[in-house]
């Protein structure tokens with residue numbers, strides 16, 4: 001009897017029935033969910049990815065902005081998992097609490113970490129690590145090294161050195177007589193900033209030179225090539241491309257479901273490629289660490305060591321560390337292993353490159369649209385440098401360039417490069433007036449909070465002067481360009497130093513104007529908001 005029934009069934013009907021059951025189950029779960037909030041309706045298998053890609057061209061920032069407008073300060077969305085979007089400071093206070101007794105450092109629900117486990121990233125480094133014990137240990141080493149005075153010194157030294165190199169390429173490509181006459185002084189400055197911050201962060205964190213500026217120069221220049229061995233240039237360009245690929249991999253492994261990654265040929269091929277890429281990057285980093293350990297061993301104790309982050313981390317809590325005798329519990333604060341070092345250096349490179357590069361692009365764009373702000377900035381720069389357009393910039397200069405720092409903050413308030421801060425509940429909590437179970441995912445919208453009229457006077461107005469008012473302090477948690485709480489960006493001091501120095505070096509000597517002032521700023525937002533093109537004309541300032 002039963003076999004007769006199945007005789008009339010074909011497999012397509014079976015698949016159809018399975019799909020219908022799946023869809024009914026999916027929407028049953030959706031409509032009976034706890035604390036239903038307004039938000040775009042998700043699709044089975046794809047969640048809100050269709051709304052993201054079809055309506056918002058894959059631009060996450062636009063997706064969040066338009067949903068905020070439509071659904072208000074508390075809404076939900078769903079890519080691979082349900083997430084609650086927070087847009088008010090009273091809703092984020094708990095999540096950004098800097099308390100080690102009640103730490104909010106989790107950023108992803110356990111069920112969504114499969115992708116990062118596959119990539120071998122879970123429980124490693126700082127950026128994606130949500131195992132409190134290892135995260136704290138790793139972050140301690142990273143912060144201790146990055147906040148040391150010798151590191152800031154090294155940073156300003158490197159900024160000068162790399163800026164000189166950048167200028168030499170600009171001179172040959174855009175500024176020489178004859179070239180300007182032919183309108184050759186036009187460039188996509190955002191690409192140069194990407195190469196600059198790449199070379200900067202790699203040198204600063206690993207002590208190794210990378211030559212991506214040289215590689216980009218070689219790409220643009222027809223006849224003259226950079227004075228660097230081409231094999232070295234190619235090798236470092238390959239390394240940096242692999243880092244970029246890795247970032248794309250992280251995005252894909254976070255947003256694309258395991259089902260699609262494992263069974264859809266397009267995503268599966270990409271996933272395999274990203275995993276191979278990580279192996280390549282790990283080998284490269286391990287070789288650098290090994291070599292540095294050897295160099296340190298071969299350096300007599302009374303001779304100074306380089307000031308890069310890698311060297312500081314290798315020697316931290318060893319007898320070469322000047323603080324060694326002050327460490328009480330040498331077991332808890334043991335020196336780091338090579339894989340641990342590799343992970344934090346790697347996180348520093350990922351977190352410290354594009355964030356700074358894109359922020360300086362946004363600054364150039366805003367200065368071009370606000371001539372009064374630019375004039376005031378030039379007055380400050382000329383006052384600090386006394387019209388000397390070539391002397392190296394010092395850390396002290398950077399501290400005196402208060403208006404430049406105000407511009408960095410104001411541009412980041414209005415157009416932040418990081419636009420969202422993720423957090424996930426370790427245990428049940430009340431957030432935004434609702435009781436949520438453990439594992440609930442939240443996303444804090446940086447832009448919405450930084451531009452809320454309740455927290456900022458004339459919030460939509462670009463006004464760096466607001467930061468110059470004596471004693472001005474933004475309302476707590478209303479300025480979160482660097483995140484907040486225990487996970488607050490450990491590179492924030494370095495970022496401000498780098499950006500202020502770069503602004504001063506650029507604008508004390510060059511006049512930079514947008515080619516098309518009417519054109520909107522071209523950006524794309526996935527992990528962060530990146531500037532996809534910024535065409536400018538450049539010439540020497542009179």
Ligand code: HEM
Pocket residue numbers: 126127128139201347348349351352353355356359417418421422480481482483484485486487488489490491492494495
């Ligand atoms: C304009 C430049 C930068 C911006 C806007 C920025 C922004 C951020 C934000 C929003 C976070 C997340 C914080 C949170 O979850 O609460 C973060 C984390 C982080 N940033 Fe930055 N950052 C910048 C530059 C840098 C630099 C230069 C470095 C280091 C070289 C760096 C290293 C890190 C690291 C390692 C983390 C992870 C911290 C953790 O999870 O414990 N960042 N950054």
